[in-house]
Amino acid sequence: MTEKVTALDLPMVEPLPEATQKYFDICQDKLGLVPNVLKSYAFDIDKLNAFTTLYNDLMLAPSSVSKLEREMIAVVVSAHNHCVYCLTAHGQAVRELSSDPVLGEHLAMNYRVADVTTKQRAMLDFAVLMTENSAKIEEPDREALRAVGWSDRDIWDIANVTGFFNMTNRVASATDMQPNPEYHARNR
Numbered sequence: 001m002t003e004k005v006t007a008l009d010l011p012m013v014e015p016l017p018e019a020t021q022k023y024f025d026i027c028q029d030k031l032g033l034v035p036n037v038l039k040s041y042a043f044d045i046d047k048l049n050a051f052t053t054l055y056n057d058l059m060l061a062p063s064s065v066s067k068l069e070r071e072m073i074a075v076v077v078s079a080h081n082h083c084v085y086c087l088t089a090h091g092q093a094v095r096e097l098s099s100d101p102v103l104g105e106h107l108a109m110n111y112r113v114a115d116v117t118t119k120q121r122a123m124l125d126f127a128v129l130m131t132e133n134s135a136k137i138e139e140p141d142r143e144a145l146r147a148v149g150w151s152d153r154d155i156w157d158i159a160n161v162t163g164f165f166n167m168t169n170r171v172a173s174a175t176d177m178q179p180n181p182e183y184h185a186r187n188r
Contacts, residue, residue: 003039005036005039005040005177005178006040006175006176006177006178007175007176008175010040010043011043012039012042012043013042013043013044013045016042016045017045020042020045020048020049023038023052024038032182033180033182035089035180036085036177036178036179036180037051037085037089037168037172037177038051038052040175040177054164055164058070058157058160058161058164059071059074059161063154063157064150064151064153064154064157065123065150065154065157065158065161067097068094068097068098069120069123070157070161071090071093071094071097072094072107072111072116072120072123072124073123073124073127073158073161073162073165074086074090074093074161074165075087075090075091075094075104075107075108075111076107076111076124076127076128077127077128077131077162077165077166077169078090078108078165078169079107079108079109079111080128080131080132081131081165081166081169081170081173082173083165083168083169083170083172083173084172084173084179085172085173085177085178085179086165086168086169086172087108088179088183088184089179089180089183090165091104091105091107091108091183092104092183092184092186092187094107095186095187095188096186096187099187101187101188102115103115103116104187107124111124111128118148119148119149119150122144122145122147122148122150123145123150123158125144126141126144126145126155126158126159126162127158127161127162129141130159130162130163130166131162131166142155145158
């Protein structure tokens with residue numbers, strides 16, 4: 001019997017396909033848990049695979065936007081959207097990658113007081129603008145990113161990470177997705 005990780009009655013496929021079980025085993029070995037977001041998608045293996053492929057590309061693939069900076073975007077967007085799941089999971093990732101629990105707290109509460117570089121602040125300002133009203137973004141907004149050293153490729157990556165978390169925040173909130181309890185105590 002699997003635990004319920006959302007308010008929806010969508011149980012995981014059992015048994016999981018071999019490749020999915022291997023992926024979950026890797027998560028368990030590396031993270032000490034299988035993230036509930038993966039369990040929530042496991043009612044439909046094709047949807048799970050689409051989600052993990054996009055997530056892994058956006059968050060783990062090589063980019064000039066560091067893994068920490070991508071996690072910072074996730075936290076700031078999730079704070080703006082009041083997404084408990086993503087704030088919890090990605091706040092823990094910021095604490096782990098930065099070795100700074102204060103940074104994670106500040107990003108979650110008010111990123112404008114966080115001790116970040118001018119370049120990172122511009123990135124986070126852009127992510128919030130995109131979250132609030134992407135249709136208002138104009139060339140001066142992209143130019144502000146270029147002025148502090150972000151390339152057009154970086155802007156693409158920033159926009160895609162921001163867009164991804166706006167989507168996942170809404171799905172997590174709409175389904176009452178619960179974060180794994182283990183995230184709360186880690187890296188404090």
